[in-house]
Amino acid sequence: MDFSLGEDRQMLVDTLGRFLAGNFDWKTRETVIETAEGWSRPVWAQLAKLGVIGALFDEASGGFGGSAFDIGVVFAEVGKALAVGPFLGTLLAGRALAATGETALLEQAIAGEVILSAALDSDAAQGVADGEGWALTGTQPVVPFAASADRIVVAARTGEGPSLFLIEKGAPGIEIRDYPLIDGGAAGELMLDGAAATLLGQAGEASxxxxxxxxxxxxxxxxxxxxxxxxxxxxxxxxxxxxxxxxxxxxxxxxxxxxxxxxxxxxxxxxxxxxxxxxxxxxxxxxxxxxxxxxxxxxxxxxxxxxxxxxxxxxxxxxxxxxxxxxxxxxxxxxxxxxxxxxxxxxxxxxxxxxxxxxxx
Incomplete structure (x- = not known):
């Protein structure tokens, strides 16, 4: 079996490795994890320009990779540099957005214009139809970089079954208690009290x-x-x-x-x-x-x-x-x-x- 990465993927690895070595050294990491957000927005913006975020998603979603091996090599370089940032939250939320056809928002995230996170425990929240929209109630723990996210993809129970929703930062009924993590970066407890949400895809079809x-x-x-x-x-x-x-x-x-x-x-x-x-x-x-x-x-x-x-x-x-x-x-x-x-x-x-x-x- 051939385990070689291939020319394009190896180029991605080399580019990302050089960038992190030059822009996210140990001193930079020590400084970043002590900030209120726990990550560096300028570094994230540069990663977006390099196409690193786009490598996590396929062309139909606005990216240029999206295979499991593409995801793997990106996160391997993240691990090697011990980089902190909304990598996992972007991946989880982005896969959900792509699967439900919300590619416009995903393209903004790939460009570094919008920060995403995800809370995918459908047993931790309840969704109820509220007029033309939906209202979410419940608590989702340990949401990666929750306080920094512009949009959060949230899983919740509905009468139809597990469903996916999109909530916006600062909307009524949303409270986030953020905290630093022991390994660097940050997370937050997402508390929803009748928070307005947009249904992603079809209700009950999110499993x-x-x-x-x-x-x-x-x-x-x-x-x-x-x-x-x-x-x-x-x-x-x-x-x-x-x-x-x-x-x-x-x-x-x-x-x-x-x-x-x-x-x-x-x-x-x-x-x-x-x-x-x-x-x-x-x-x-x-x-x-x-x-x-x-x-x-x-x-x-x-x-x-x-x-x-x-x-x-x-x-x-x-x-x-x-x-x-x-x-x-x-x-x-x-x-x-x-x-x-x-x-x-x-x-x-x-x-x-x-x-x-x-x-x-």
Missing amino acids: AIIEEAVAAGLVALCWEAVAIMDSLKVQTLEYLRTRKQFGIAIGKFQALQHRMATLALEIEQARSSAINAADRFAKGRLEREKAVSAAKFTIGRVGSLAAEEAIQMHGGIGMTWELPLSHYAKRLVMIGHQLGDEDMHLERFIALGQDALATAS
């Missing part, structure tokens, strides 16, 4: 759209996580080569060599699962969902191991705020809980396998 959007988000997180694991591995190997004890580099100690070898093998397993999730994304609903849940389970398990081993082999310094490694480890642990943790996805993978057996019989 498949939400599932596909979340699957895209899972692919993104898995590729981001593998890139972070690679960074942790490189930083730890460098430390083992330079840190000396009893007059020799601690990397010479056989016990630590065995631990690093085990970690390297586990990271390759995680990489394979992320590649498989991207490869199976367009193979039908069951194949896609099994692959993304398997990948998220693997990422959660290996991510915890990578974070723990990197910090332990660095000793006390591995926990300090001044060392970039601790920030990579925090982000990796956070990814393990986003869009479902490893326990949830293990249960889901088993259930999907049982569904497949029942269908086959």
